[in-house]
Amino acid sequence: MTAKKTASKQKISASAILDYYMNRVLEHNAIPESVYLFCKEMEITEKEFYQFFPSISALEKEVWNQFFDHTMSLLQKDEAFHGYENREKLLSFFYTFFELLMLNRSYVLRVTHEGKGGFKDLEQLKGLRSRVKEFAHGLIEEANEDKQLKVSQRSPQIFSEGAWVQLLLIMKFWIEDESPGFEKTDVFIEKSVNTVFDLFESTPLDKVLDLGKFLWKERMNR
Numbered sequence: 001m002t003a004k005k006t007a008s009k010q011k012i013s014a015s016a017i018l019d020y021y022m023n024r025v026l027e028h029n030a031i032p033e034s035v036y037l038f039c040k041e042m043e044i045t046e047k048e049f050y051q052f053f054p055s056i057s058a059l060e061k062e063v064w065n066q067f068f069d070h071t072m073s074l075l076q077k078d079e080a081f082h083g084y085e086n087r088e089k090l091l092s093f094f095y096t097f098f099e100l101l102m103l104n105r106s107y108v109l110r111v112t113h114e115g116k117g118g119f120k121d122l123e124q125l126k127g128l129r130s131r132v133k134e135f136a137h138g139l140i141e142e143a144n145e146d147k148q149l150k151v152s153q154r155s156p157q158i159f160s161e162g163a164w165v166q167l168l169l170i171m172k173f174w175i176e177d178e179s180p181g182f183e184k185t186d187v188f189i190e191k192s193v194n195t196v197f198d199l200f201e202s203t204p205l206d207k208v209l210d211l212g213k214f215l216w217k218e219r220m221n222r
Helices: 014-028 035-042 046-050 056-077 079-083 086-103 105-111 123-144 156-176 180-200 205-220
Strands: none
Touching: 014 035, 014 056, 014 105, 035 046, 056 086, 056 105, 056 123, 086 105, 086 123, 086 156, 086 180, 123 156, 156 180
16 A cells, blocks of 8 residues: 545545555655645645644554554454453453554554664653553453452552563564564463463463573574
């Protein structure tokens, strides 16, 4: 899909602006320098742009927000998802999220500097971070409702922050993954999620060792 000129009479939408923006980034290999230049290329007015986004930076954030929102929309439509335990829900989230990222891999590599030195900054992920933490927070709160003793309940704050850090680690692994179909990322997701839950439930030893061996093997093979 290539960036195309937008007819001046065509109704402008947030989705149309986002699609054009992502294609524009890939075709020009650069973030637009200003709202003025972006609107000139898209053949829309700045007034039309500002009806949906206050800045180019807001566009950057919204792309990641949409990745999350679309992931959750797909999961909510899956009847089986609602019957999963928390561990399976988090696994399903990560699998679905990275399947969606795979469809947009060229864009992700471009805005993360193609994995060389990581993200320019984490500002573009600010909205995504809030969404992921809210999702993980809800998982633990739901689990705590089933625990009668307060001492056996888990901290939603700690777990939600851990889930966010986990997503960043998985993303870094995925960016650098050169296995067919990114199958090693799938293995990494499963092992890391299982380890985090086991750590959270205080039964970590065998899973920690298993994950450690896997990470060490991957490091030695690079």
